[in-house]
Amino acid sequence: MKTFTILMAILFAVASVPRTGLAQEDYKVLPIKGRLDVELVFLDVDPAWFGARNLNELVKMIAKGVRGTARSTLWSDSQPQYAPFEFEVWLAAREFRLAALDEFRLMLRSLNQPAPRELLQLWGLDSDLSSIHAPAALKMLVDLSRKYAPDILDRHVIYFICGARALGTLASYHTFGQLPETGKPGGELFLNMYGGPWYGRYVFVDLCAQSQYDDYPPIQNLSSASERLNLLTQYVDEIIDLQFVKSNIYYPRYNLQLLVDIIVVDATNAGLNFDNLLQAFDLEMTEQSLVTLTPYNLYTFKVRYITADKIPGFKQIITVDKDRRIAVFDAEKAYRLLKTNNILEEGGQGFVYVPSIVVVTDYDTEVGVDGDTALGVALPDLIDPRYGGVAVAGASYYSLFYEGMAVTVAHEIGHVLGLRHPHDDFNEIIGQHVYRRIYTDGIETFMSYSTTWVEAAKRRPIKENYYPIKTYWSIFDLDAIDRAVISILLSSYETNYENITKVVGQLELNLDDLQELKNALELSKQYARKSVELFKIHNYFDRFSFKGLAAQLETSFDYAFMAYALTDLSKIYLAGVALHDARLKPQLQALKAEISSLTDSLNRLKKESSQTESELRNIENLLKSAREKGEDLKNRLQSLSAERAQLSRLQSQKEELSQKISSESRRLEELSAAVNSVKPFGSVLTGLIVVVM
Secondary structure, eight states: OHHHHHHHHHHHHHHHSOOOOOOTTOOOOOSEEEEEEEEEEEESOOGGGGTOSSHHHHHHHHHTTSOSEEOOEEEOSSSOEEOSEEEEEEEEEEEOOHHHHHHHHHHHHHHEEEOOHHHHHHTTOOSOOEEEEHHHHHHHHHHHHHHHOGGGGGSEEEEEEOHHHHHSSOOOEEEEEEOTTTOOEEEEEEESEEEOOTTOSEEEEETTSOOSOTTSOOGGGOOSHHHHHHHHHHHHHHHIIIIITOOOSSBOOOSOEEEEEEEEEEOOSSOOOHHHHHHTOOHHHHHHHHHHHOTTSEEEEEEEEEEGGGSTTSGGGEEEETTTTEEEEEHHHHHHHHHHTTOSOOOOTTEEEEEEEEEEESSEEEEEETTEEESEEEEEOSSOTTBEEEEEEEEEHHHHHHHOSHHHHHHHHHHHTTOOOTTEEEETTTTEEEEOTHHHHHBOSTTOSSGGGGGGGSOBOOSTTSOOBOOOSOHHHHHHHHHHHHHHHHHHHHHHHHHHHHHHHHTTOOGGGOHHHHHHHHHHHHHHHHHHHHHHTTOOOOTTTOOSTTSOOOSHHHHHHHHHHHHHHHHHHHHHHHHHHHHHHHHHHHHHHHHHHHHHHHHHHHHHHHHHHHHHHHHHHHHHHHHHHHHHHHHHHHHHHHHHHHHHHHHHHHHHHHHHHHHHHHHHHHHHHHHHHOGGGHHHHHHHHHHHO
16 A cells, blocks of 8 residues: 555656656766754853853854864765765854843753652662753753744754853753653763753753763863863764764665564573563564654564573573673674574565564673674674664663663664664764763663663653654654665665666667656656755654655655655666567567668669669760750751752753753754854854853
8 A cells, every 4th residue: 555655646746747858967966065053052151261252252263173074974884885965064153141041040940959869769879969850951941042042943052051150059960760661760860961852953061060971071170271172172073973963883774664573582590481571571662663763664573582591502602700790692693593593584575574682681781792792782784784684682680670671672673773872973084983971871862871761751742733752762863864864765866867867778769759757757856856955954854744655745855755766666667668678679670670671772772773863864965965966967957958959949940051051052053054054154153152152
């Protein structure tokens, strides 16, 4: 049904696109270059503490030590693959003064209350302690901004405060809540910062508060302005890198069906049982958290329980330090043992298989990988190491029934999907992995190593007119995975587009004869450009408006997916055209051969015709010459005819003369006779004859 809905949406979009010319060279939209506006808001913080005369000078001093460009990686291995986007960092600052500052002081004092008794007991403290609920402090700062500086709330904001000036003593901050699976208290004390809730890209840091980490001291403990400036600059740069533009550990997966196979390996001495396990595991929360993280994926879950002694060799990979009460097992060996003993399944057609292995011992259980240990690890996919493949985590019998298992499983699958901890990242400036544990306590997310994640599991309103929900992940986690998915979608769109144009050329087709394909490609370009436009203003994905793939066009993800889907369906369409072309190919080849033969015959006939034309021209010339000669002969004939007529006349005259001569001759004879008869007149007759002749 989902595929049908997507197809119908795309077909409707293609049918409505205006028919325009197709330019093949302007489809690329990557890399994306945008701008990251970071607003530094100061409350009860004096620029002079850092050697600055005013706020503007302080911002310039901070900017010198902060990265000018924020980048991210899609895959952080030995050769990190950078995401095809970057943001130019722009710092701006403002102070809350007068009424805004007075209101801040008043509200901060009202939030400074006795810390929850359960939290103090959890930390082993018997005395009372005043503390401020960190999420409430951040919400107060945001509400003040909405009242006095609403324009900053669409930006990335870092609030720097000095609570001691309002309280008259050092401020302390905490997180607190009931762990959802067990009802036990969870949270952290002695925080000096907090951030990451879903309602905005905000973090606050109390520069005067004591943190749990010596390398982030209260600024009043630093002796020089330069030291205080360095610490302030460090906060800004780290929050930009580790939170605002986080890197990914793996490529995220999208538009997939995932089978999450949760395998609990019981290596305890007393032994668990499946019923007890289910009481400590809220599978629905794990599922809902993952659906919240990537709502465009479909998840199916299996939960299995197996004892370690039923897996040959498994207990041998667990090393126990009883003095420290720590158990360590090798993640890769655990995976291979489950695989070789046919406990793991395989991925099938149309879905991705994600095993999630949880090993429970009687001790604090850590996972070993590459010589290091951690609470859990995501191993790479065996076929394509750019993707996460297997989630492996450790748990103690105590922690399982104190904290539950849902967050542990969600945390490790979060790694498989590409998420990092809030306290580690790949620093693109120095090209190294960095670890800053202070952020694991102060960022609200299931990816934290502290139980500050309990704040993310609370049901609360996070957007106007929306029913209170649980958020599970920090806004920075969501941004990181959304940016990565959009980058991959747009990269796939470009690859599809390029391949389509190549195939069209190879098939010797004319896009003007494939109007549906031409319209689809044109529309995909428009969608890709719109996706980039929204990406630049950080409108990546809206989990509130999302109804399904291709069901809305509101965010960068929506447009990127449509651009990708259009080109992907166009490949299928073109494959059909190619298949049809292949079926007709023998006939086409026969027709081409016949056309070639006819062409040869035509060329031969043209050649013969050319020769004939030459001969005809020669004949025409001969005929012309003959006609001219004929005309001459005719003229001569006419002349001869005239001469003949004249000759006839002359002949007649000759005959007449001959007759006259004959007549005269007779007369002459007569005269001669007369002369002879008349001698005396001889001379006279002779003269007469001469005259007559």
